[in-house]
Amino acid sequence: xxxxxxxxxxxxxxxxxxxxxxxxxxxxxxxxxxxxxxxxxxxxxxxxxxxxxxxxxxxxxxxxxxxxxxxxxxxxxxxxxxxxxxxxxxxxxxxxxxxxxxxxxxxxxxxxxxxxxxxxxxxxxxxxxxxxxxxxxxxxxxxxxxxxxxxxxxxxxxxxxxxxxxxxxxxxxxxxxxxxxxxxxxxxxxxxxxxxxxxxxxxxxxxxxxxxxxxxxxxxxxxxxxxxxxxxxxxxxxxxxxxxxxxxxxxxxxxxxxxxxxxxxxxxxxxxxxxxxxxxx
Numbered sequence: 001x002x003x004x005x006x007x008x009x010x011x012x013x014x015x016x017x018x019x020x021x022x023x024x025x026x027x028x029x030x031x032x033x034x035x036x037x038x039x040x041x042x043x044x045x046x047x048x049x050x051x052x053x054x055x056x057x058x059x060x061x062x063x064x065x066x067x068x069x070x071x072x073x074x075x076x077x078x079x080x081x082x083x084x085x086x087x088x089x090x091x092x093x094x095x096x097x098x099x100x101x102x103x104x105x106x107x108x109x110x111x112x113x114x115x116x117x118x119x120x121x122x123x124x125x126x127x128x129x130x131x132x133x134x135x136x137x138x139x140x141x142x143x144x145x146x147x148x149x150x151x152x153x154x155x156x157x158x159x160x161x162x163x164x165x166x167x168x169x170x171x172x173x174x175x176x177x178x179x180x181x182x183x184x185x186x187x188x189x190x191x192x193x194x195x196x197x198x199x200x201x202x203x204x205x206x207x208x209x210x211x212x213x214x215x216x217x218x219x220x221x222x223x224x225x226x227x228x229x230x231x232x233x234x235x236x237x238x239x240x241x242x243x244x245x246x247x248x249x250x251x252x253x254x255x256x257x258x259x260x261x262x263x264x265x266x267x268x269x270x271x272x273x274x275x276x277x278x279x280x281x
Contacts, residue, residue, distance in 0.1 A: 004032045005203060007195075008063040008075040011037045012144045017169045018193045019076050022096060029210050036072045038063050057083030064090055064196055073203055079192035079219060084227045086196065094195040094207040095219040099165035101191035101240070103184050105129075106152055106176040107159035111183075116158030119148060125161050127236035127253035128184040149174060165191045185238035185251045188222040188231065214243040221248050228272050235279055252279050 005026075009019040016035065023033040039062070060082055063075035068089055079095060086092070103125060105111045111133060119141035120126060126138045139157060141148055145166045152160045152174075164178055192215065197204040221241035225248065231237050236253040250261045252275075259278050263271065 004034050005073040006036045006071070007033050008036045008038050008066045008072040010059065010063070011039065014145055014166050014170060015076070018078065021169070022076050022193055022195060025096065029206075031206065036066065038066060057081060057086075060086070067196065067198055073201075074195050074197045077194045077196060079189035079194035079223075080187045082189070082194060082196075082223075084230055084232070089199055090196050091199040091204050092194050092223075093197040093204040094211055095189075095215045096193035097212070097215060098218065099168055099191040100178075101186040102164045102181055103129075103161050103179045103186065104164045104167055104174075104176055105159060105161055105179050106149065106174045108175055109159075111177060111179065114159060119152065119157035119160035122161070122187075123234060124187060124236045124238060124253075125184060127255070128238075128251070128258065129161065129179065131253060131258060132183045145170060145172070163190060181240065185240055185249065188226040188237075188239040189219055192219050194219070217241065217243045225250065225267060225272075228267075229275055229279065230281060231279075237279060250275060 007019060007022065009015050019033075019035050023035075026033055060075075060077055063077065064086060066072045067075055068087060074093070079092075082092065105114075107114055111129070114133065115135035117137045117139050118129070120129075120138055121140045121142060130136055130138065141151065141157065141160060143151070145162055148160050148162060149172070151157060159176070161179070166172075167174070195207060197207065218241040222239040225239050229237070231239075238249075238251040240249045240251075241247070242249070246264060248263045248267065250263070252259045261271075261275070
């Protein structure tokens, strides 16, 4: 493509780093990019837990609207933030290489031995980690990665849980440990950066031509099941597709126990109905 494409992005340090990663990737294929900064409702409301907000995809809609309004060519998102449905005029046209999808426990003490408060607004993290260690008190926390780490450093929380991918992308190495996927399986699409474009556009065509198969397979399989189950951040559910094994793993935790499934074939509607019964959908 000729010229420079405008990519809508949030203005946080992590969002700009993700824009930089995407920009470098596209520039290697001759596509030059410039950022178009957009503030979202989620950045103005830094108190309400995401699972309590009425709008699913709270960090997504404003950026995508800029595509529809013709102000930008595409939008860059953390793929896990994309809601089940986006505007029909739009397409998820590209997924980056996947960063580490696991979570990270920031603390001066190992997770297994820790007793005290944990800053996390994620129901998934609360349920899965809470079943691994029953001596934890989860408190809601909002803000970008830097803000949350500062809150922990000030002693507002005994520990916090964040995405390992975010720490890696920002070059941060706080004390603590990576939480294994066996303890806390990740959100669907955690670790991917996604590009949304206008459906049928020349840019969509270009991006789909350069898309690598492994990333597309994993991200698409996870998103497909997420949409079929109509999952949101108000449920403690994980979907993890592994390209090398051609397997899709599903995990769910209620207040008492967790449920784990593994699919090495196409997921049939009967499988989906079984999972819906378990999660109450």
